[in-house]
Amino acid sequence: MTFTPLDELLLFSGATLLVALILGRGLAAGWMVTILYGGQLLTLIKMAALGYSDTIIHASISFEIMGQSLSWRFDALSWFFALITVASALLSSWFSCGEWERSFKQQGGNVWLYHSAMALNVFTMLILLASGDLLSLFIGWELVSWAGFLLMAMAGGVATRAAMRYITYAMAGGMAVFGGIALVYVAAGSLQYEAILTAVDQMSSTQLWMLVVMFGGGFGVKMGLLPFHLWQAPAYAETPGPGSAFLGAISSRMGLFAILLVLVKLFGIVNIDSLKIPFTLIDARDLLAWIAVFTIILPTFTAMKQNDARHLLAWHGIGQGGYMLLGVVVADAMGGAGGLLHVFNHATYQAALFMAVTAVIHRTGTSDLNKLGGLVVRMPLSFMVLLVGIIGLAGLPPMNGFVSKWLVYRSLLNEGMPLLFLAAVIGTLGTILSVYKLIHNIFLGQLRIEHEQVKEAPWSMMIPMLILAAIIFITGLFPGIPLAWVASVQEVIGLPATDYTLGGVESVSGSLDMIWVIGVLFAGFGIGAVIFYSAGRSKRVHQLDNYAGGHFLSADVRYQYSDNFYAGLMHLIGGWYRSSFLWLEKSVTSLVDFFSLVMQGLYRRANAEFYLLSTALFVIAWVVI
Amino acid sequence: MRNLTGLLFAGGLGFMLLSIAINLDFGTPTMLIGGAIQSNALQKTGATNIVTSVVLGYRGIDTLGELSILFAAAASAGLILGRRHTTAGTQTAGGFVLRHGGSMLFPLLMTIGFYIIFHGHLSPGGGFQGGVILAAAFFLPLLARPGAQLHHGTLSLIEGLAGASFVLIGLIALQQGKAFLQPMLIQDTLGVLLSAGTLPLLYLAVGLKVGAELASLLSHLAQTESDA
């Protein structure tokens, strides 16, 4: 029996899990696991041909159960997501080795559980990505959900509550998908992709609607699409440090993967476009687009309100998911490329940001934005990473976030969707505002007295962060590298492929050359610097050397404006969306609670005989009459 | 309100079932099984009372199940009531009539009971009816004399052995290559006590078991607890 590269990858991943389970209590467990992730990454690189063509690698295992055949395979889409998964796992795991692990253990954390849960997450995600039919897709989907639950719940306390919320949402989503799969099975007679592709053409629009709602809703839960987004931020934020970096980078993208696979590849965006909503001008695709846009706006502005760095980032993660979906739903060459590229870009900067924040927590013990400040003098490298990250997140040049967002905007304009464009821009504004709050409250202003002895993060943390920062910049400079993968993904899922160059895209509908853009940008910086320094008017001041209202502050009073950030803005917009979804969620829960009470009352009421009698009566009456 | 609905529902259910049942062919049953049994009951079981041949032959396992139910009921009642050690006897001593009548009735009832049991395959009656009379015979002295001990040990011995012999008679048939509970030793004579082979034996087992079971049930119900 010969192993295909996919077999090797899955075996490697399984072995990682086993090593984590068996040796996870040992001293060097973290390093071992990290090395094994490296091995997985190498195997993936061995399959790199996938990223540039539409070949398929099959796993040599397949099952035949209860008349269903289960198989696994990798194509460009799987490979692209798997690359991000394994890379972020590698870096997060690397980040956690050494110092962080030690301090985690000191705080009573279970390192064994952490490593095992991480390895399990990666393993299940690879299984999901490799799925070769709808059933194995669902199996992978459920596995990923539960593995995520494990990682989220392990911290106990608040985290467990958040994880419970997550699993309820995830189960609801999972069950919607399950129902959808049953409907597909009935319509197509099989769960193989090929059979579904042919069956889709024969489906009535009602059937298609139901499927779109069930699959879209089910997968959307994982992505944190709008009505179902409440679970995500607390669940990710409360996960132990590097775990949140990993989850934030890739976990909710599994939802996007499934949407791409099922809604875009199998059902086809054209079919979805033809599903009109009665009595309105919009169709299912517009609906998805608008959901995506609201997913961008609302969570982003919610993020602005957060006072905890991790929560702020996690809320942003939801919003960025909206860009990806928006790009994919626009579905021309540029939009698709933008959405998919954003998956990659988002993973890089989100991981970097979470890591930077974790590094700050590691050194200072808090992530409360009102208790930090001025750390730039103590942790300059972390500051650099965070700065790179937020530039990426805000979608500004020269980082990679700019490229993907530009592609999405450009395609919106090309396709004539100005309203969506406008909304997306509003989202970006919110992003810029809130990431400024992040970097300002942590690193700028004056250093707090209790943080005067803080040291830079240890190298075991610093190196992965710096690698990520480098990737963010390099793929910003040469977006052609990931765009090559993105183009073959587009081919695989049946969207028009984008024409890319090393520096960006080159097509009739618009071109972007980042090498040129960045060149100009740095030239501008250079000119500015020359002017600035040649003028000789600059003067170095100490961080504490400042005054307020013309009044010098003494050195023992630290001046940091952080509480109630953006008060005016929040006052202006807060009323529009404050807690409305929380209210929705709460009302659903109380409805369930109420029903539960009613049912318990039903069983508590003593009159069993009466039930029996009345049932017998109604049933027989139904027959007789 | 609930009373009214309850009443209405019960009445309505009864009425509806009646409207269904009235469509049945009353008085002219198809007798698919019954007819066939009637015509070959005598050869197969040797009993002239066809009900007996059905009870012990054709539906022998029903009877076994029924004995088991009685056994289970008696055992459960014993579990429930006989948990603590009890002083046997009723709360009150019997009156004159009861005391003397009881002792006079005892042999009479025993005779009648066994008669009914043994003629179950010939005439109406059999193990159940006879068993009930046996139970009454055992129970009467208990009512009459407060100090009288009903021998629970003996009773449970009887009930156990009687039940076991029912099963064993069935198993012997199985052992001899026949079916479980198949009647044996049938003689082709009509209306004679020994005509029905194992059937009277089975009925004897049934009678003894029912009698012992019911007697122990009754005594459990009748006795007071020392620490109630």
Next chain:
Amino acid sequence: MVDLEIWIALLLGLMTLSAAILVLLVKNHIAAVAAASVVSLGLALLFVLMRAPDVAMTEAAVGAGLSSLILALAVKRLGLWRIDGKTTRSSLLVTNTRREKDA
């Protein structure tokens, strides 16, 4: 012949039904048990009418006799043995009462 049967059946049926209603309506538990016994008796007679002597015998012995005995004993054990609200004793069955414990 058939007419006679119908009249007998009608009579027995009415008796059984009214006894059954009495079981539920009378205040006194002893009387209720007695009424239940009457139900069984009526039923036994109906069984005779139905050419079911075996069943009739069983119903009479078990239903009317044994079952009533069980219920009566239970009434006593349950402390419901009351006629007109106060504890009395059957002169035939009982000569001296120890204490009624459950009452």
Next chain:
Amino acid sequence: MNEHLVLTIALPLLGAFLLPIIMRSSLAMGVWIGPVILGYGCWILANLWLHGNEQPFSIAIGGFAPPLGINLYVDAMALLFAFATQLLGLIFWPFRLDQDTPKRQALMLLLVASSTGLALSGDLFNLYVFYELVAVSTFGLIAASSSSAAYVATIRYLILSGIGSVLTLFGIALIYAQTGTLNLAHLAQLAPDQLNNDLGLAAFLAILIGIGVKAELFPVNTWVPEVYATAASRLSAFLAGLVSKLSMLIILRLLLLIFHQPEATQVILILGILGVISGEFAAWRAKDMRRMLAFSSIGQLGVIFIAVALPDERGVLAVLALSLHHMLIKSGLFMLADHWGGSLERLRGIATTSPLAAGLFVLFALSLVGMPPLPGFWAKFTLITELAGQTDPLYMIGLLVFLLATVIEASYLFRVAAKMYQTKPTDIVRSNSPDSGSLSLTTASLFGAGLIAATVMVSPLGDGLQAIAVQAQDVDLYIQTVLQQPLGEGQ
């Protein structure tokens, strides 16, 4: 060899009759009788399973050819459930020794014998008798736990099941009056002509409601929470795991063989849906473990009822898969409840003191929710694909309710699981660990191991169940097997 199958019923009865006598003379010998008999029964059934040919066969009891006498009908489905009965009887054997031991063990033997009878019997009235025997021995065993609450629970159960048996008897009377026979095969033969009408339907519904009392059918299952909360856990496990399934089996058989009317399936479907809703919602707020399990059991049985309402053999397959799965899971969970008992609050942080038990709970819960590689997923998958394929919109409602119920189920089960893994072991836990814990934990591990084994072998198991379902669904095969010679030849 085949004839020996009757021993699986006869020997436990014999043992039950003799047990009190033997125990009085020799306790040491007495305690072995029950396990030996049940072990022998398992052996007979396993032998038959392994060496018997695939064809179903029928055993005429008393040597009377089937429509006249009573027969046992033995196909793969009956054999499977009979085997499960004997095995579970052995596993849940009441070992405890005190002055009530003989009676308790005798009742348990009766319960096993009658449950086996329920699985095998091919005669309607005989089923009724066995059903009553199950009921009576159950009452005794519940009341044997001798708490006051148990007595009340028993009497309420007894009354309910009493009405149930009146209705069942009534249904049987209607059927007999119409057809003149009680043999299931014979009835199946006659049903298309004689029972395919209002009367047949009314009879079936009466029987359905009567037997539904034990099968935890929706409105007649109010006994469930109180009985499971008061009875010994081992007994609850047997009742929830097995007896309810056997009652379900009877309903399934009747539906398959005799009553094909769409109205019958609709009633079952509606009641099943209501059962799912009521059970799962009620479990959501349950505060102690046993009650939660009881309510969840109601919900699960409702799901199985939905499956019973499905028409073809994949429906039967779903019923079998769901039943067996639930049997395994609920038995295990009740064993865990025996291990812990009581309020869910007491479970806080219990994973640190008994990690194995907590792990088992998570395993069972995952399978119950339908986590993919575990058998629960396949059972549910079979169900929902079949449900989605029906045209009647009622089935679609069933599908939606089922999915919703699963979400709620996951929510409450994992609320408990999360509680277990919280790092705050209270003092109550340590002081409250019962002595009988190790035995029930071992038993629970046994079920856990069974579950994992089933996960590994899910493919052959699925094929096997498929074959069983096809066989069970074949009405003609049933009729031919039982009524080999036409009526009257035995004269």
Next chain:
Amino acid sequence: MIPGFTLELILYSTALGLVSIGLAGLVLSHHLFRIVLALVIAEAGANLMLVLAGYRWDAVAPILTTLGEQPQMVDPVPQAMVLTAIVIGVGIQALAVSILIRIRQRYHTLDRNEVAELMDAEIAATAGTARDVSQEAPLGERPIPPITDDAVQVRGGRS
């Protein structure tokens, strides 16, 4: 004879009447002993129904008297079944009664609702949970005023 007033109607009405009265009693009674009595009645009705299933015009009891020519007989099978059913019924009845005796001893009442309340309380106490819903306040909202002693006397204490 009144037309339509047949033996059939009378007998079926008796059987179903007994079942209905029994069921009504089961639902309406508050006293557990009375409920057991109602159960006995309902069972008797079902038994009668079963015997009716085997009745035959102008036939004799199923007992053979001669070897040769046999007169028409009623169906023996239902009779055998009724025999079984009667004995089963009495067994269950005895069991029910013995449970009642215990309940009476433990709880000193046989009112169905009171007993259920006490049972719920005991289950909750054993499990160590607080009862959030009581019989008086089924949904935890508007509590219906608790039943007074007088009410118990009137409703449950028919004795």
